Amino acid sequence: xxLVTPDFGLLVWMTLIFGIVFFVLAKWGFxxxxxxxxxxxxxxxxxxxxxxxxxxxxxxxxxxxxxLIEQTRREQAQILKEAAEARDSMIAAAKEQARxxxxxxxxxARTQIAAEKESALRDIRSEVANLSVDVAEKVLRENLSTEExxxxxxxxxxxxxxxxxxxx
Amino acid sequence: MKGWKYILVLLLALLxxxxxxxxxxxxxxxxxxxxxxxxGDAYEWHITTVNGHPVSIPLPVILYxxxxxxxxxxxxxxxxxxxxxxxxxxxxxxxxxxxxxxxSGAEIRPIDLSVTKNVLSLMINSLVLVLLVLLTARWYKKHxxxxxxxxxxxxxxxxxxxxxEDDIIKECVGKDYKRYSPYLLTAxxxxxxxxxxxxxxxxxxxxxxxxxxxxxxxxxxxxFLAVNLFGNKHYWKDIxxxxxxxxxxxxxxxxxxxxxxxxxxxxxSLMIRLFANILAGHIMILGVIAVIFLTAKLGxxxxxxxxxxxxxxxxxLDILELxxxxxxxxxxxxxxxxxxxLSRQHPETEKQ
Numbered sequence: 001x002x003l004v005t006p007d008f009g010l011l012v013w014m015t016l017i018f019g020i021v022f023f024v025l026a027k028w029g030f031x032x033x034x035x036x037x038x039x040x041x042x043x044x045x046x047x048x049x050x051x052x053x054x055x056x057x058x059x060x061x062x063x064x065x066x067x068l069i070e071q072t073r074r075e076q077a078q079i080l081k082e083a084a085e086a087r088d089s090m091i092a093a094a095k096e097q098a099r100x101x102x103x104x105x106x107x108x109a110r111t112q113i114a115a116e117k118e119s120a121l122r123d124i125r126s127e128v129a130n131l132s133v134d135v136a137e138k139v140l141r142e143n144l145s146t147e148e149x150x151x152x153x154x155x156x157x158x159x160x161x162x163x164x165x166x167x168x
Numbered sequence: 169m170k171g172w173k174y175i176l177v178l179l180l181a182l183l184x185x186x187x188x189x190x191x192x193x194x195x196x197x198x199x200x201x202x203x204x205x206x207x208g209d210a211y212e213w214h215i216t217t218v219n220g221h222p223v224s225i226p227l228p229v230i231l232y233x234x235x236x237x238x239x240x241x242x243x244x245x246x247x248x249x250x251x252x253x254x255x256x257x258x259x260x261x262x263x264x265x266x267x268x269x270x271x272s273g274a275e276i277r278p279i280d281l282s283v284t285k286n287v288l289s290l291m292i293n294s295l296v297l298v299l300l301v302l303l304t305a306r307w308y309k310k311h312x313x314x315x316x317x318x319x320x321x322x323x324x325x326x327x328x329x330x331x332x333e334d335d336i337i338k339e340c341v342g343k344d345y346k347r348y349s350p351y352l353l354t355a356x357x358x359x360x361x362x363x364x365x366x367x368x369x370x371x372x373x374x375x376x377x378x379x380x381x382x383x384x385x386x387x388x389x390x391x392f393l394a395v396n397l398f399g400n401k402h403y404w405k406d407i408x409x410x411x412x413x414x415x416x417x418x419x420x421x422x423x424x425x426x427x428x429x430x431x432x433x434x435x436x437s438l439m440i441r442l443f444a445n446i447l448a449g450h451i452m453i454l455g456v457i458a459v460i461f462l463t464a465k466l467g468x469x470x471x472x473x474x475x476x477x478x479x480x481x482x483x484x485l486d487i488l489e490l491x492x493x494x495x496x497x498x499x500x501x502x503x504x505x506x507x508x509x510l511s512r513q514h515p516e517t518e519k520q
Binding site for chain 1: 283447
């Protein structure tokens, strides 16, 4: 039966045609396609690897950024603290100095006042002495204008002197 | 949509009426001749028959006779009977083939290299295949394929190529698949295109290419050569000194014998599988369509009813054949790849 016996002519033609088709496609057809597809898939894999790397780098970067921010914040706090301390110490020193200055001034004022007082007292005292001499002079001049008065004074004085001598 | 369906069914039902009228003029339909005429080879390509006159493409007949040397003439001379001493045999042995008579008057076959219907169809299909692949390849040359993926037709081809390459070739052949990939891809697309063209019911399709044993024989032969010419030493060791108890090998080489038979049965099964599947598909569709013509004389009602069923079945079978067309190409390629892969195993590296 011709259905299951290969026909010689068709065998020859088929071998020839399939050979040509195979040659043409294997040379200019499929390798081009598969090569390009391979290249593209390589490229895609590469891109994915790169993207992953970039992502990693980015996460590292953000980590570093966070670290940096943290560090900066700490430094900021440190600086603020130091500044506050410096301010406090400066204020304290100024206060101290002011206090010293003030006490010195007060001291000075005090001595000056004392000296003034002393001189004033001295003035007053001499004034008082003069005055009392004057007053005494006037009083004496008044009181001793009469004889009687002069006697009385003498008596009194004598009495006083004797009294004191008696007492002694 | 629903209305459209009814119109289609009505038209299908009316179809046999007109066919019946034509059939009545031509007389009885010879189913066997009808089916075998379609699935077999022919010296001319019969396209259709209009008003009793066959419309066909005459094809070149190329013969080498041991008695009279080379002959080349158009197949239309054969219709008239004998031409240059050659005629179409009606005998049991060479039915439908060109024969001549030798000195003693017995029929003998000359060496027949005619471009028959199948050969022309092979050429057309191959041209289609080469164009499809080269056009796709051209896309890659014109575009920077590393940067962009093809769309449209080139994209479809790329999808199929990568499917065959990734699913079949890389999986089954193993590490040096690149060497075999052009052959296996060519085999896949060659079978697929020829299968599909065989389903197209009119010129330039419709020839039964992959359902022809000569064609599948050459394909299976290529796989046989690919397996045995490039098989490594483990492959040959497995054939001549397989790892079985020694008494199976000496003194009677039982296992080697079985293995050697296996060398041939593998491509043989490839050949028969493709051949039988495609042939059966063609016969089924033709048989279902023949129902329309066979029931023509049973009355118009029965004929119309059976015709509708036959056409629905025909549509179903056509769709099934589309699946089979792909499946057989896939199976042939996959088994070829598996056989090639088996011939290139490295057992010690695979154990690791």
